[in-house]
Amino acid sequence: MHELALCQELIAEVTRIAAAHDAVGASRILVMLGPLSGVEAPLLKRAFLVARVGTVAEEATLEIEQQPLSVRCTVCGAKSEVTPTNLLCRTCGAWQVEILEGDALLLKSVELFLDTAAEDHPVEQKAAAETTSAQLGNG
Amino acid sequence: MCESCGCAGVSHKSHVHGESGRLSVAVFSDILRHNNDQAAHNREHFTEHGVLALNLMSSPGSGKTSLLEATIDALGDVFRIGVIEGDLATENDARRIRAKGVPAVQITTGQACHLDAEMVHEALHQLDLASLDLLFIENVGNLVCPASFDLGQHANVALLSVTEGDDKPAKYPVLFRAADLILLSKSDLLEFIDDFSPIRAEQHIRALANPAKIFPVSARRPESLAPWLQWLRARWDAQRNGAPRAADTTAALPAK
Ligand SMILES: Nc1nc2c(ncn2[C@@H]2O[C@H](COP(=O)(O)OP(=O)(O)OP(=O)(O)O)[C@@H](O)[C@H]2O)c(=O)[nH]1
Numbered sequence: 431m432h433e434l435a436l437c438q439e440l441i442a443e444v445t446r447i448a449a450a451h452d453a454v455g456a457s458r459i460l461v462m463l464g465p466l467s468g469v470e471a472p473l474l475k476r477a478f479l480v481a482r483v484g485t486v487a488e489e490a491t492l493e494i495e496q497q498p499l500s501v502r503c504t505v506c507g508a509k510s511e512v513t514p515t516n517l518l519c520r521t522c523g524a525w526q527v528e529i530l531e532g533d534a535l536l537l538k539s540v541e542l543f544l545d546t547a548a549e550d551h552p553v554e555q556k557a558a559a560e561t562t563s564a565q566l567g568n569g
Numbered sequence: 570m571c572e573s574c575g576c577a578g579v580s581h582k583s584h585v586h587g588e589s590g591r592l593s594v595a596v597f598s599d600i601l602r603h604n605n606d607q608a609a610h611n612r613e614h615f616t617e618h619g620v621l622a623l624n625l626m627s628s629p630g631s632g633k634t635s636l637l638e639a640t641i642d643a644l645g646d647v648f649r650i651g652v653i654e655g656d657l658a659t660e661n662d663a664r665r666i667r668a669k670g671v672p673a674v675q676i677t678t679g680q681a682c683h684l685d686a687e688m689v690h691e692a693l694h695q696l697d698l699a700s701l702d703l704l705f706i707e708n709v710g711n712l713v714c715p716a717s718f719d720l721g722q723h724a725n726v727a728l729l730s731v732t733e734g735d736d737k738p739a740k741y742p743v744l745f746r747a748a749d750l751i752l753l754s755k756s757d758l759l760e761f762i763d764d765f766s767p768i769r770a771e772q773h774i775r776a777l778a779n780p781a782k783i784f785p786v787s788a789r790r791p792e793s794l795a796p797w798l799q800w801l802r803a804r805w806d807a808q809r810n811g812a813p814r815a816a817d818t819t820a821a822l823p824a825k
Pocket residue numbers: 627628629630631632633634635636656662709710754755756757758786787788789790
């Protein structure tokens with residue numbers, strides 16, 4: 431499954447960002463996924479639970495923002511919202527369209543725990559982490 | 570490089586300081602950035618050496634290796650051909666290619682579902698690129714995972730065998746949308762398979778907004794390969810005569 435490989439890439443990036451900010455961990459990772467990225471959100475979430483173990487993202491939640499899929503027709507100029515298996519122009523039916531958006535596979539943002547937090551609020555953080563894993567476990 | 574904090578390679582839009590001890594960092598980087606950078610590097614190697622690199626993708630058993638064998642038979646005297654084999658479990662495909670007198674590097678490490686740019690980079694340094702004209706990369710037989718990973722190829726060739734159903738492009742839109750050429754393989758079997766319609770296959774491919782050419786080919790009938798061989802020659806000429814064509818590479822990639 432390539433979702434696992436992608437999570438490893440994702441976590442490597444988060445690890446670099448955390449290190450650059452002297453953070454002790456990540457609490458929330460926001461990813462934007464387009465329908466043409468070739469990545470399935472539920473599979474990515476499941477792979478993340480495996481990939482995060484023992485990393486800086488161990489206690490992080492992965493949130494996925496779905497990018498819409500839209501095209502512009504090069505024949506009639508119309509814009510259409512489309513589906514991955516039918517990208518045809520919804521106005522004139524032409525297949526000569528260009529993708530406006532829908533192939534994103536982006537790390538949008540990361541929320542980090544800074545070092546001071548670890549020392550100042552160890553209890554709060556642990557509690558937050560437990561809720562997080564409980565939520566993920568159910569989902 | 571982020572100017573405000575110096576994090577490697579990441580351009581931050583903003584640093585929002587939230588509640589104490591928390592920091593929200595806006596990133597906006599491609600998750601496959603590492604692979605894409607490596608692929609760009611591979612492409613430079615190929616282009617520099619005047620090698621046309623093609624990524625062959627299909628379901629397992631759609632006839633990738635057979636097509637390569639038949640292609641070597643037809644063009645082996647015209648082009649110096651090399652092959653990178655993505656069959657991770659066995660040496661079988663590499664052995665078949667070597668039996669034709671063509672160098673084949675077997676990729677042996679990595680996940681068994683797709684090739685990535687790093688694996689191809691390792692393999693390409695085991696080949697003498699200067700002595701090659703054409704490099705085929707036979708990807709792992711899989712219509713899902715390979716589509717997400719740029720390898721540094723100049724073009725993607727997808728095989729759709731007539732035994733696997735003409736609706737495959739609708740079921741695997743990401744891969745078939747990324748194909749620069751689609752070969753309907755095992756076309757000698759068309760007469761026995763009454764429910765594969767090349768016209769319907771083409772309709773599914775056009776519905777993905779893909780203008781790629783579609784040729785029926787059979788590894789069993791050398792004369793059927795003519796359009797494919799002609800496409801190869803034309804691509805190779807364009808590659809040799811023109812500068813590296815950025816527009817083509819973009820079209821070949823799903824995620825960029
Ligand atoms: N009739 C017919 N059979 C073919 C043709 N091409 C391949 N085959 C048969 O299909 C089977 C698989 O062919 P391969 O060339 O090994 O397919 P592949 O895509 O390389 O397979 P993997 O590497 O395992 O994914 C073999 O039994 C081939 O003989 C063809 O053009 N016509």
